[in-house]
Amino acid sequence: MSSETTTKTPEAAVPPPGPAPVKRVPRGRKRLLTRRDRITLAFMAGVPTVLHVALVWVTALASIALAFTSWDGIGFGSIKWVGLDNFKQLFTDNPQFWPAVEHNIIWFVVLILIPTPFGLFLAVQLDKRIRFSRVYQTAFFLPVVVSLAVTGFVWQLVYNPDTGLINSLIGANKPGHYIDWIGDPHLNLWAVLIAASWRHAGYMMILYLAGLKGVDPSLREASSLDGANEWQTFKNVIFPTLRPTNTVVLVVTIIEALRAFDLVFVFNKGAQGTELLSILITNNIIGESSRIGYGSAIAVVLLVISLAVIIPYLIATFRKERRA
Amino acid sequence: MDLSPSGLSIPSTSRRSLLRGAGGAALLAGAGIPLLSACGGSGTSSDPKTVSLGSNQSDAVPKKAYADIYAAFKKQSGITVKVNTKDHNTFQEQINSYLQGTPDDVFNWFAGYRMQFFAAKKLASPIDDVWAKIGDNFPAAMKKLSKGEDGKYYFVPLTTYPWAVFYRKSVFQQHGYEVPTTWDQLVALCKQMKKDGLVPIAFGDKDQWPAMGTFDQINFRLNGYDFHVELMGGKASWTDAKVKAVFDHWSELLPYHQDGFMGRTWQDAAQTLVSKKAGMYLLGSFVAQQFTKKADLDDLDFFAFPEINSAYGQDTVEAPTDGFMVSKAPKNHDGVVKLLEYLGTPAAEEVYLKSDPSVVAASTKADTSAYSALQKKAFEMISSAKSLTQFMDRDSRPDFTSTVMQPGLQKFLQNPKGVDSLLSSIERQKKTIFASS
Numbered sequence: 001m002s003s004e005t006t007t008k009t010p011e012a013a014v015p016p017p018g019p020a021p022v023k024r025v026p027r028g029r030k031r032l033l034t035r036r037d038r039i040t041l042a043f044m045a046g047v048p049t050v051l052h053v054a055l056v057w058v059t060a061l062a063s064i065a066l067a068f069t070s071w072d073g074i075g076f077g078s079i080k081w082v083g084l085d086n087f088k089q090l091f092t093d094n095p096q097f098w099p100a101v102e103h104n105i106i107w108f109v110v111l112i113l114i115p116t117p118f119g120l121f122l123a124v125q126l127d128k129r130i131r132f133s134r135v136y137q138t139a140f141f142l143p144v145v146v147s148l149a150v151t152g153f154v155w156q157l158v159y160n161p162d163t164g165l166i167n168s169l170i171g172a173n174k175p176g177h178y179i180d181w182i183g184d185p186h187l188n189l190w191a192v193l194i195a196a197s198w199r200h201a202g203y204m205m206i207l208y209l210a211g212l213k214g215v216d217p218s219l220r221e222a223s224s225l226d227g228a229n230e231w232q233t234f235k236n237v238i239f240p241t242l243r244p245t246n247t248v249v250l251v252v253t254i255i256e257a258l259r260a261f262d263l264v265f266v267f268n269k270g271a272q273g274t275e276l277l278s279i280l281i282t283n284n285i286i287g288e289s290s291r292i293g294y295g296s297a298i299a300v301v302l303l304v305i306s307l308a309v310i311i312p313y314l315i316a317t318f319r320k321e322r323r324a
Numbered sequence: 325m326d327l328s329p330s331g332l333s334i335p336s337t338s339r340r341s342l343l344r345g346a347g348g349a350a351l352l353a354g355a356g357i358p359l360l361s362a363c364g365g366s367g368t369s370s371d372p373k374t375v376s377l378g379s380n381q382s383d384a385v386p387k388k389a390y391a392d393i394y395a396a397f398k399k400q401s402g403i404t405v406k407v408n409t410k411d412h413n414t415f416q417e418q419i420n421s422y423l424q425g426t427p428d429d430v431f432n433w434f435a436g437y438r439m440q441f442f443a444a445k446k447l448a449s450p451i452d453d454v455w456a457k458i459g460d461n462f463p464a465a466m467k468k469l470s471k472g473e474d475g476k477y478y479f480v481p482l483t484t485y486p487w488a489v490f491y492r493k494s495v496f497q498q499h500g501y502e503v504p505t506t507w508d509q510l511v512a513l514c515k516q517m518k519k520d521g522l523v524p525i526a527f528g529d530k531d532q533w534p535a536m537g538t539f540d541q542i543n544f545r546l547n548g549y550d551f552h553v554e555l556m557g558g559k560a561s562w563t564d565a566k567v568k569a570v571f572d573h574w575s576e577l578l579p580y581h582q583d584g585f586m587g588r589t590w591q592d593a594a595q596t597l598v599s600k601k602a603g604m605y606l607l608g609s610f611v612a613q614q615f616t617k618k619a620d621l622d623d624l625d626f627f628a629f630p631e632i633n634s635a636y637g638q639d640t641v642e643a644p645t646d647g648f649m650v651s652k653a654p655k656n657h658d659g660v661v662k663l664l665e666y667l668g669t670p671a672a673e674e675v676y677l678k679s680d681p682s683v684v685a686a687s688t689k690a691d692t693s694a695y696s697a698l699q700k701k702a703f704e705m706i707s708s709a710k711s712l713t714q715f716m717d718r719d720s721r722p723d724f725t726s727t728v729m730q731p732g733l734q735k736f737l738q739n740p741k742g743v744d745s746l747l748s749s750i751e752r753q754k755k756t757i758f759a760s761s
Contacts, residue, residue, distance in 0.1 A: 162592050175583050284723070287722070288438075
């Protein structure tokens with residue numbers, strides 16, 4: 001069917017050769033949309049719309065609505081409207097909630113302060129076409145390719161209190177000298193952040209490397225002709241041209257901080273010291289516990305935080321586009 | 325705007341053919357969905373010669389052991405058991421939606437509160453007719469475990485195992501230790517072991533549930549079975565002085581627990597017992613899985629957690645029991661009854677134990693001659709118990725234990741002095757959870 005129609009349609013659609021009068025074009029366009037076209041168009045626009053509405057909007061709105069209810073997930077009849085109770089409990093009674101918010105914020109601050117500049121540093125070094133550049137690139141980028149679950153698993157072997165690499169090396173696996181990297185609430189968040197940074201640095205390196213490849217070489221040449229040293233060139237010429245990359249980096253890092261989950265879940269299931277919002281949601285909704293209303297309330301808090309970050313970014317971007 | 329004919333026609337053609345292609349693909353996909361669901365829907369018609377069974381026994385050893393039972397059942401009755409095995413944890417996590425959807429006729433589950441929860445939600449069928457036949461095979465404590473809150477039977481137990489304090493006979497012999505029977509003796513023994521350079525009590529709480537086992541033991545030894553059940557059922561208060569006393573006792577014992585337990589798995593903790601670095605380990609009898617050498621396994625022994633309050637002695641045993649329940653609307657009711665009647669016989673349990681010797685039979689009538697010394701002791705301990713508990717996360721609401729008690733107990737282990745504020749926090753959260761439905 002398709003071969004027949006595709007061969008036929010061009011003839012029908014193409015206006016007669018030669019300089020076409022401008023006025024004919026709109027009419028020709030109108031004719032282009034036959035009945036069949038309109039049906040296909042409706043499908044093309046309709047299917048994604050239905051999917052989008054069903055999978056994004058309905059679910060998001062449903063979970064917002066559920067946040068004001070109490071529901072054990074058994075039959076729709078057991079949904080009970082409880083108003084703001086879930087939020088009240090969350091803010092006052094839940095001993096894990098505020099630590100979780102704090103940890104998500106720490107996660108973001110650490111990622112933006114340590115691995116991001118380090119990734120930039122690596123990218124600048126690799127951009128100099130040193131020898132074995134490809135090997136280094138691969139080595140630094142490898143942690144990003146590996147699934148976070150695997151990363152978590154590997155690092156918890158490194159941190160294992162009895163047989164782990166670190167404690168064995170420094171002799172901290174004897175009674176009285178234990179350093180409990182995974183369990184100690186003063187240590188475990190930092191331990192897991194080292195693992196997260198290890199991965200994030202590679203990610204940032206690739207983003208910046210791509211950005212640096214796009215920097216016009218003539219800019220470097222000009223600045224060196226002006227007598228700027230390497231640091232001055234970087235600070236005053238290269239870094240400002242990386243502005244679009246920086247925006248992407250910022251957004252990616254925020255997303256990483258908000259969706260942090262898999263690494264910690266594998267590492268110690270979000271035990272004391274490493275509580276995260278995403279893990280609280282999972283613990284409350286998934287599994288036998290099924291406190292769906294309560295878990296949804298936590299999810300709504302996470303949604304509000306995400307929106308507070310994303311909306312200013314979108315506004316700024318759109319404003320820039322309009323100006324351009 | 326370039327409106328040259330070529331500029332207009334060529335993209336439009338390709339766009340049109342693309343549209344058509346995509347529409348066709350969408351149509352195909354649309355047609356595909358009902359086709360696929362039709363596939364899933366077929367084969368569910370009831371057949372008097374088959375019973376479907378949802379299994380959480382995904383590990384190789386129990387899986388085979390269960391398969392042997394069903395094979396024996398088929399030989400006896402001619403009814404085929406169609407087993408639908410899911411990963412153990414996945415099964416547990418999806419149990420709510422599984423039971424509400426189109427569950428299998430029979431499914432693997434645990435005794436106690438977790439069973440009663442689904443019975444009360446009408447997601448399981450009562451099986452008093454089965455128990456009329458198999459009732460004589462089980463001791464009173466097992467019968468109690470198999471009943472819902474309404475007094476009807478909902479559960480057929482198959483296997484069980486005890487929680488106890490495990491130790492190595494050779495270590496006790498070498499140092500001349502004696503098995504402690506009272507709390508004071510236990511504390512004295514811990515002190516002595518520490519002096520002798522041993523870790524008195526091996527411990528690992530990375531998975532967050534082992535601490536619950538310690539709490540259970542101290543609680544029912546100190547406050548008795550009835551209070552333990554009330555506390556787990558959300559009726560007694562966590563701010564009660566009795567609960568505070570449990571944590572006081574625990575604090576007394578805590579310095580003798582293995583260091584660095586928050587990051588250690590139970591397997592690693594068990595290894596310290598295997599390597600004779602630790603003197604004792606409070607855990608379920610599955611600890612034996614870590615004793616891979618036969619000489620080590622033969623050296624392993626256990627004793628019941630010592631008496632704390634003479635009013636209760638050692639009358640309660642924590643013995644998590646696995647067995648079967650019937651879903652809300654089984655398709656082949658007669659077949660289900662026959663299967664459960666078979667599963668409730670000592671014969672079925674003996675078939676199981678042949679392949680999986682890490683547990684013991686729930687029935688007191690099962691043949692014990694093939695038991696190892698460890699199994700025999702476990703069997704005696706369980707069958708002579710006045711009351712049986714199932715473990716905190718099986719005796720209480722799962723949402724309460726997983727979201728409140730697991731982090732709560734970890735907090736206590738980190739900071740044993742902050743018990744008061746911890747207990748009032750637990751009580752506040754408990755009230756809201758038990759109040760909801």
